[in-house]
Amino acid sequence: GENVEQHPSTLSVQEGDSAVIKCTYSDSASNYFPWYKQELGKRPQLIIDIRSNVGEKKDQRIAVTLNKTAKHFSLHITETQPEDSAVYFCAGPLGDDKIIFGKGTRLHILP
Amino acid sequence: DSGVTQTPKHLITATGQRVTLRCSPRSGDLSVYWYQQSLDQGLQFLIQYYNGEERAKGNILERFSAQQFPDLHSELNLSSLELGDSALYFCASSVRGGDSTDTQYFGPGTRLTVL
Numbered sequence: 001g002e003n004v005e006q007h008p009s010t011l012s013v014q015e016g017d018s019a020v021i022k023c024t025y026s027d028s029a030s031n032y033f034p035w036y037k038q039e040l041g042k043r044p045q046l047i048i049d050i051r052s053n054v055g056e057k058k059d060q061r062i063a064v065t066l067n068k069t070a071k072h073f074s075l076h077i078t079e080t081q082p083e084d085s086a087v088y089f090c091a092g093p094l095g096d097d098k099i100i101f102g103k104g105t106r107l108h109i110l111p
Numbered sequence: 112d113s114g115v116t117q118t119p120k121h122l123i124t125a126t127g128q129r130v131t132l133r134c135s136p137r138s139g140d141l142s143v144y145w146y147q148q149s150l151d152q153g154l155q156f157l158i159q160y161y162n163g164e165e166r167a168k169g170n171i172l173e174r175f176s177a178q179q180f181p182d183l184h185s186e187l188n189l190s191s192l193e194l195g196d197s198a199l200y201f202c203a204s205s206v207r208g209g210d211s212t213d214t215q216y217f218g219p220g221t222r223l224t225v226l
Contacts, residue, residue, distance in 0.1 A: 101153060
């Protein structure tokens with residue numbers, strides 16, 4: 001079955017507003033939860049990750065929150081800009097030694 | 112630039128043919144992962160190699176095979192190609208490989224078109 005579920009599959013937000021993408025996972029072995037951004041025709045690039053039991057990590061307009069009890073983690077983008085338009089992938093643990101990617105969220109920033 | 116290189120950038124071939132995609136990992140990385148991304152699809156994990164040995168297998172077809180060489184570069188071989196094999200193929204590398212906390216760095220991808 002699905003080990004990492006990502007929602008929503010598509011998200012449209014007005015420029016300047018916030019966007020939130022959520023992932024849930026089933027295996028609880030890992031403390032590592034990365035987020036990747038993929039612009040059209042380009043490679044996925046790591047934008048932020050969280051590696052501990054700490055609940056939140058921020059990097060300028062991007063933040064990741066982690067709730068290990070509920071087994072979900074979220075990507076938050078504030079003050080969205082046109083260049084934030086892309087597909088975002090979360091990745092979560094699959095056992096002790098692998099990660100699995102979510103199906104992706106296509107984020108559209110509307111002018 | 113992630114430091115992971117892939118060649119060729121584009122590949123156009125016919126059904127039934129065989130192709131080889133090449134990947135060079137970042138300097139010092141021991142693991143190489145291969146992913147397939149079809150149009151508007153997610154990243155489908157195919158296979159992982161760690162220091163020359165197969166480490167994990169995903170949804171890789173029997174027509175596909177891979178290997179990692181002593182210099183740690185990797186090749187993905189796709190044979191008896193079908194139209195549905197048209198996709199973007201990404202390689203990623205990481206320092207370790209037997210650890211779910213290992214960051215993966217992606218190459219620019221090879222776009223395969225099967226006509």
